[in-house]
Amino acid sequence: MSHHNLAAPMQGRQRFWSPGALVLAAMALVGLAFVVARYGGGLGAVTNLSQANPWGLWIGVDVASGVALAAGGFTTAALAHIFGRHAYEPVTRPALLTALLGYVFVTLALLVDIGRSWAIWKPMFFWNPNSVLFEVAMCVMVYSAVLHIEFIPIVAERLGGVIKPLQWLNHRLDKVMWFFIILGVVLSCMHQSGLGSLMLIAPTKVHPLWYTPLLPLLFLLSAIAVGFPMVVVEHFIAGKSFALADESPLLSRLVRITILLLGLYGAVKLGDLGARGAWAYLGEGSTQARAFIVEMLFGVLIPWVMLLVPNLRQRRTTLFIASFLIVAGVVLNRINVFLVSFRPPFPEQSYFPSLGEMAITLGFIAALMLAYRFTVYFLPVLTPADKEAAS
Amino acid sequence: MKLDRRNFLRLAGAAGATAVVGRGAEAQARQYQPPPQALGCLVDLSLCIGCRKCEQACNEVNQLPAPERPFDDPTVLERKRRPDDKAFTVINRHYAGRRDDKNQPLPTFVKTQCMHCQDPACVSACIVGALTKKPNGAVHYDEGKCIGCRYCMVACPFQIPAYEYSDPLTPRVRKCTFCFERISQTGGKPGCALACPVEAITFGRRQDLLGLARKRMEDNPGRYEPHIYGEREAGGTSWLYLSSQPFARLGFQTLPDQPMPHLTETIQHGVFAYLWAPLTLFGILGGVMALLGRRNDKEERP
Ligand code: SF4
Numbered sequence: 037m038s039h040h041n042l043a044a045p046m047q048g049r050q051r052f053w054s055p056g057a058l059v060l061a062a063m064a065l066v067g068l069a070f071v072v073a074r075y076g077g078g079l080g081a082v083t084n085l086s087q088a089n090p091w092g093l094w095i096g097v098d099v100a101s102g103v104a105l106a107a108g109g110f111t112t113a114a115l116a117h118i119f120g121r122h123a124y125e126p127v128t129r130p131a132l133l134t135a136l137l138g139y140v141f142v143t144l145a146l147l148v149d150i151g152r153s154w155a156i157w158k159p160m161f162f163w164n165p166n167s168v169l170f171e172v173a174m175c176v177m178v179y180s181a182v183l184h185i186e187f188i189p190i191v192a193e194r195l196g197g198v199i200k201p202l203q204w205l206n207h208r209l210d211k212v213m214w215f216f217i218i219l220g221v222v223l224s225c226m227h228q229s230g231l232g233s234l235m236l237i238a239p240t241k242v243h244p245l246w247y248t249p250l251l252p253l254l255f256l257l258s259a260i261a262v263g264f265p266m267v268v269v270e271h272f273i274a275g276k277s278f279a280l281a282d283e284s285p286l287l288s289r290l291v292r293i294t295i296l297l298l299g300l301y302g303a304v305k306l307g308d309l310g311a312r313g314a315w316a317y318l319g320e321g322s323t324q325a326r327a328f329i330v331e332m333l334f335g336v337l338i339p340w341v342m343l344l345v346p347n348l349r350q351r352r353t354t355l356f357i358a359s360f361l362i363v364a365g366v367v368l369n370r371i372n373v374f375l376v377s378f379r380p381p382f383p384e385q386s387y388f389p390s391l392g393e394m395a396i397t398l399g400f401i402a403a404l405m406l407a408y409r410f411t412v413y414f415l416p417v418l419t420p421a422d423k424e425a426a427s
Numbered sequence: 428m429k430l431d432r433r434n435f436l437r438l439a440g441a442a443g444a445t446a447v448v449g450r451g452a453e454a455q456a457r458q459y460q461p462p463p464q465a466l467g468c469l470v471d472l473s474l475c476i477g478c479r480k481c482e483q484a485c486n487e488v489n490q491l492p493a494p495e496r497p498f499d500d501p502t503v504l505e506r507k508r509r510p511d512d513k514a515f516t517v518i519n520r521h522y523a524g525r526r527d528d529k530n531q532p533l534p535t536f537v538k539t540q541c542m543h544c545q546d547p548a549c550v551s552a553c554i555v556g557a558l559t560k561k562p563n564g565a566v567h568y569d570e571g572k573c574i575g576c577r578y579c580m581v582a583c584p585f586q587i588p589a590y591e592y593s594d595p596l597t598p599r600v601r602k603c604t605f606c607f608e609r610i611s612q613t614g615g616k617p618g619c620a621l622a623c624p625v626e627a628i629t630f631g632r633r634q635d636l637l638g639l640a641r642k643r644m645e646d647n648p649g650r651y652e653p654h655i656y657g658e659r660e661a662g663g664t665s666w667l668y669l670s671s672q673p674f675a676r677l678g679f680q681t682l683p684d685q686p687m688p689h690l691t692e693t694i695q696h697g698v699f700a701y702l703w704a705p706l707t708l709f710g711i712l713g714g715v716m717a718l719l720g721r722r723n724d725k726e727e728r729p
Pocket residue numbers: 541542543544547548549550566582583584585586587588602
């Protein structure tokens with residue numbers, strides 16, 4: 037797509053089964069064992085879900101956080117292809133891959149979570165346009181398809197020589213790719229905010245620290261804000277196991293935009309808290325109050341200040357720490373909105389995820405990282421150090 | 428990547444036009460009409476003697492599994508229960524301050540089941556429309572559509588839908604059916620209402636039941652709390668309650684009058700009316716892309 041593209045497969049540069057990859061495989065297998073148990077004994081056999089708490093860790097982390105953290109895919113695409121900042125193209129490919137794998141795993145997690153996995157196709161035929169969940173599901177489905185289309189050029193670059201129809205398809209796509217890129221951004225905005233509307237149906241159950249009509253806007257703003265930090269975190273993790281071109285200068289320029297985006301999110305969130313007078317709940321000493329403070333302090337304010345200081349932003353470690361905090365902050369926000377804030381009127385016992393739920397969540401994360409490793413091993417996604425040196 | 432300018436302009440134009448049309452729809456508030464002929468039940472807690480005959484009848488008409496302890500075992504009432512996947516209705520005993528002439532505390536019994544809301548959160552939430560509000564007032568569950576997402580359980584303000592968590596492949600959402608099949612036939616009554624030996628449960632048209640409740644309050648001054656629970660709660664429910672004790676002391680929640688789906692549906696339909704918002708965004712992004720996205724493009728394409 038551009039002369040900046042130096043991406044190449046990692047194959048031949050490194051071995052696939054590093055000790056880390058073996059650990060990931062082991063984690064994925066443990067998760068798989070619990071998935072088998074779930075299909076043996078039902079959701080009740082492996083989860084702590086109850087009649088009072090029908091949604092748990094999988095919805096909060098695997099689904100809601102998964103979708104939020106995949107936002108790097110559409111934010112980098114918008115930056116590089118729509119706003120014409122072509123300098124950032126080296127980061128669009130890994131971000132696209134993360135988004136693609138993210139949505140694949142969100143779907144897999146949903147499959148395990150819904151009671152009737154085999155019925156997952158039904159929303160395509162039985163529509164309830166009043167349902168927020170229906171809207172989210174439709175957008176996620178179409179967006180997943182769009183991500184696959186956006187990924188075709190990367191596959192074609194490697195395999196187009198061997199598989200001729202792929203080459204042909206890629207040429208065709210080239211002319212209309214602009215449509216899919218814009219469509220991807222639009223669909224993302226729709227379902228990222230839609231996810232935020234989900235809990236608005238339960239005004240009496242969601243803690244007032246989080247319950248606000250602005251939830252959809254806050255979800256959208258936080259997803260946009262977490263996009264670039266997620267790209268940074270991912271680059272550093274990938275760089276731990278592959279010899280990659282050092283993109284830190286590019287990344288620290290990228291996160292300057294995050295200062296604005298995260299600042300906007302934080303300002304709207306705090307402004308909303310003040311306007312609703314909900315800040316009074318911060319003093320009630322509850323789990324919810326503490327969770328809210330941790331979310332805002334470590335997930336928004338501290339990393340925002342860190343990014344603001346040029347010295348911290350430009351140093352590799354502090355750039356990583358700040359980005360990591362933002363990512364963790366958004367995950368905590370999703371956990372807070374879907375789980376911590378949820379107070380059923382007739383609680384049986386308070387919900388805490390079971391070992392099985394955690395094992396499956398960790399298993400999915402491990403499997404996702406392995407799939408990422410596998411893909412960058414065989415397809416040109418990342419820019420290896422030797423390529424950069426040669427250019 | 429090529430942005431075909433002609434195509435783009437056409438799209439952007441369509442988006443702009445739609446945006447203008449959409450504005451009107453966006454401003455419109457949500458219009459929802461609960462079924463005018465809704466049936467309901469009036470539960471008069473001052474009459475209920477806690478015999479649990481309604482529980483037994485419900486168990487029989489819905490072919491539910493036999494309970495762990497028999498329906499005439501009084502020890503069941505020692506702890507508070509909720510309806511679940513094996514029991515669609517339960518009776519709980521509350522000591523809410525009533526005393527007999529020897530100053531011994533007197534119990535008040537409360538029947539709990541699906542309220543069959545007039546504007547139900549569960550129906551609005553269900554991703555596939557497996558839950559529907561029928562013209563006769565019943566909130567009906569269609570197992571054939573359900574995917575098991577449990578969003579209905581998240582949404583219900585009364586915490587009613589229960590799930591069959593131990594079924595690995597075909598779990599169902601379970602809740603009081605309002606004996607839909609029975610009440611759809613002329614003269615049919617819900618199992619529980621029919622079984623009640625003291626007629627604490629009156630079945631009829633919701634409108635009439637509201638009248639009946641008011642009449643009972645007028646005819647028996649001082650006997651009842653001046654509140655018909657369910658008249659307005661969460662937008663109104665088909666099941667209604669009269670009580671001689673304050674509802675708050677009997678495990679009833681104080682709920683807003685506004686129907687639960689109001690906010691979500693207003694946002695949803697505001698944003699998606701004629702797809703004006705997504706199309707506008709598409710148009711704007713397309714415009715930006717046409718202006719900025721292709722700069723340096725010539726250098727980039729060898
Ligand atoms: S009580 Fe709950 S389950 Fe019953 S109709 Fe109302 S929202 Fe639906």
